[in-house]
Amino acid sequence: MDENPGLPPDLRFLKTLVTMLTGVMIVGLITVVVLLVTRLPGAAVTLPDRLQVPNGTSIVAVTQAPSYWIATTTDDRVLIFAPDGTFRRDIPLD
Secondary structure, three states: OOOOOOOOHHHHHHHHHHHHHHHHHHHHHHHHHHHHHHHOOOOOOOOOOOOOOOOOOOEEEEEEOOOOEEEEEOOOEEEEEOOOOOEEEEEEOO
């Protein structure tokens, strides 16, 4: 007589499902990692050599748009620059 009988059919089915789920999760994780690595670096932003900032102004953040640069300042203003870095406009924030 066999000392270790095989697993019952229900338990064998459950074991197969768990094994398949593990494989699918591993493939999904690898796919997510590959997509993040290939998609995140993106194109490098080309910042002008120098933004012509008005005297006494400190920039907090800079954003690039297709035809201009936007900079926010510590004194609650928005500065708009041309693509080459020359100053265009100053907009106060209320």
